[in-house]
Amino acid sequence: MNFKDALQGRRSVRRYETRPVAKEQVWALLEAAEAAPSAGNLRSRRYVIITGSQMRKVLALAAYGQEQVQSAPLLIVVCADVDRSSSRYGDRGSLYAIQDADAAAMCLLLAAHDAGLGACWNGAFDDALVREALGLAEHVLPVAIISLGWPAEVPAASLRRSLNEVVSWIE
Ligand SMILES: Cc1cc2nc3c(=O)[nH]c(=O)nc-3n(C[C@H](O)[C@H](O)[C@H](O)COP(=O)(O)O)c2cc1C
Numbered sequence: 279m280n281f282k283d284a285l286q287g288r289r290s291v292r293r294y295e296t297r298p299v300a301k302e303q304v305w306a307l308l309e310a311a312e313a314a315p316s317a318g319n320l321r322s323r324r325y326v327i328i329t330g331s332q333m334r335k336v337l338a339l340a341a342y343g344q345e346q347v348q349s350a351p352l353l354i355v356v357c358a359d360v361d362r363s364s365s366r367y368g369d370r371g372s373l374y375a376i377q378d379a380d381a382a383a384m385c386l387l388l389a390a391h392d393a394g395l396g397a398c399w400n401g402a403f404d405d406a407l408v409r410e411a412l413g414l415a416e417h418v419l420p421v422a423i424i425s426l427g428w429p430a431e432v433p434a435a436s437l438r439r440s441l442n443e444v445v446s447w448i449e
Pocket residue numbers: 288289290291292344398399400401402403433435436
């Protein structure tokens with residue numbers, strides 16, 4: 279798939295087949311995620327992979343009952359390691375760690391699309407519940423629960439704002 283097609287063709291996919299995603303494929307997605315830039319090259323991010331239905335249920339509850347979090351065969355929780363970035367950058371480090379995690383999540387979504395998988399970034403969840411369920415340390419902030427699987431739907435393209443609305447040119 280060429281880069282333009284990957285960018286234009288990616289959709290948030292929320293319905294999945296039940297067949298599992300192979301471990302090697304998940305590994306390839308994580309390698310794509312780790313190709314993302316990071317502040318000071320610290321790579322202040324972590325990934326937690328979930329396949330079990332009981333934990334998916336717990337996370338779906340933490341995500342306000344979002345169905346795709348329960349039904350996806352696999353979840354990848356992308357987290358920001360705030361201490362790692364703050365130890366070099368002080369207060370700015372918490373923002374950098376979140377940006378490091380966001381950049382990785384975006385690369386992962388594009389790689390999933392390129393591999394024919396469907397994925398959705400789920401950002402609406404209760405941080406404390408997710409942290410508790412996954413046993414994350416206080417300095418590790420869950421940023422995205424990515425639900426992932428073989429797609430069982432082809433969503434329509436989302437509406438985009440016009441560039442004129444969002445761009446300012448300053449000389
Ligand atoms: C920060 C962030 C949080 C999001 N949270 C959710 C979410 O909790 N649940 C959900 O179904 N989709 C969520 N999405 C996906 C958006 O709804 C989706 O990207 C948007 O509607 C555009 O559709 P597209 O991804 O198909 O282009 C989130 C996306 C981002 C970037």
